[in-house]
Amino acid sequence: MYKYLAVVSIIFAVIFTGCQMETPVDTSTNFEEQTEATVLIEDFSYKPASITVKIGTTVTWVQKDSVRHTVTSNDGIFDSGLISKEFSWNYTFNEVGVFDYYCIPHPYMKGTVEVVE
Numbered sequence: 001m002y003k004y005l006a007v008v009s010i011i012f013a014v015i016f017t018g019c020q021m022e023t024p025v026d027t028s029t030n031f032e033e034q035t036e037a038t039v040l041i042e043d044f045s046y047k048p049a050s051i052t053v054k055i056g057t058t059v060t061w062v063q064k065d066s067v068r069h070t071v072t073s074n075d076g077i078f079d080s081g082l083i084s085k086e087f088s089w090n091y092t093f094n095e096v097g098v099f100d101y102y103c104i105p106h107p108y109m110k111g112t113v114e115v116v117e
């Protein structure tokens with residue numbers, strides 16, 4: 001009888017620890033490990049116009065319009081120069097802050113990159 005109980009408790013212990021090992025799922029890692037983001041330039045706008053990324057992220061702008069556009073920081077921190085259709089340009093954000101940008105030929109085109117820890 002005691003032998004039977006011992007076997008049963010061992011089986012339970014194995015099942016219990018087995019389940020425990022499968023449960024930890026950290027959903028926050030996707031954001032934590034994000035190091036790349038993409039913004040489309042299309043129809044005279046940045047899509048999405050506003051993004052939030054983790055520090056160290058490289059943001060790539062992909063130009064889809066036949067008219068050339070720029071990605072130019074309001075504060076002079078970065079400037080892509082004119083980007084032709086189907087070309088892209090990227091910038092790596094290594095400082096926390098809010099970075100507003102616009103397009104030199106079309107100043108009404110505006111975008112923002114928010115960089116967080």
Ligand SMILES: [Cu+2]
Pocket residue numbers: 044068069070103104105106109
């Ligand atoms: Cu433009």
